[in-house]
Amino acid sequence: MNDNLPDEGRYAYEGLDRVLHEKARLGIVTSLAARADGLLFTDLKSLCNLTDGNLSRHLTVLQEAGIVEIHKGYRGRRPQTLCRLSDEGKKRYLDYIAVLESVLEDAVEASKLAKKVRSKVLPEGFSPA
């Protein structure tokens, strides 16, 4: 096939960071993005409707990816974990969001085109099995 299609890879969305492109983590990071002071483990848990185990696991992943900073401390004698977006994390989040925006643009364009009536004609030379 013609490799020089202008549209080659048009919908590949390579910039969609795997670490961020994940329901739960997307929620976590988005909620963190809004609060420069960070959020507590328990707040995140209820904001994102996650179980303890789940949140813990995702936070570890995000931390290892350098996206969040995790500060373990105490409130009185009880452990209290504070999570913040790192600068690096903020950067990557913004990049990710930019790609999402382009996905959305594609989607909008698509639904415009989709208004056209679907032709009943199959591509030339095509014959059903």
Next chain:
Amino acid sequence: MNDNLPDEGRYAYEGLDRVLHEKARLGIVTSLAARADGLLFTDLKSLCNLTDGNLSRHLTVLQEAGIVEIHKGYRGRRPQTLCRLSDEGKKRYLDYIAVLESVLEDAVEASKLAKKVRSKVLPEGFSPA
């Protein structure tokens, strides 16, 4: 904790359909959304920069989920597979996109708030480990 936070579950994004919320499949479906007449296997392959095996698997998933219709035919003697978004698929795609939009809104709001200087003060009662 107070369960009646107005923000409970605010960032849970429950509507983010797992089948669609996937780099590769998101690309596939988005490209299909624009063309009511569908696309051929090979076109999808190059549009989304997928390997044959990958594309094949994702198409099966999408078909089993009732999102795409797959028509296997022949062009001359060579097999030729045509893929189209089903009506159901179009519906689910639009729902998904709507959720994506709200993620984006959250992100925009977040970056507005993030303009505020990050306070150096840790939450009350918090002491580093």
Next chain:
DNA sequence: AGAGTGGCTTTGTGGTGGAAAGTATGCGGC
């Protein structure tokens, strides 16, 4: 002191994305 709760971490597992390998057919050269 024993039951209950809050705040996490660790373990177990079923599911899945993607690479690699496999199948089947067609075409061109010699």
Next chain:
DNA sequence: GCCGCATACTTTCCACCACAAAGCCACTCT
């Protein structure tokens, strides 16, 4: 006619990972 290479997929395999369940520790209440 068959050898090699290409097209058009499908199937197999594996490493990873999201999520649930169980575990852990400290505090509180009674």
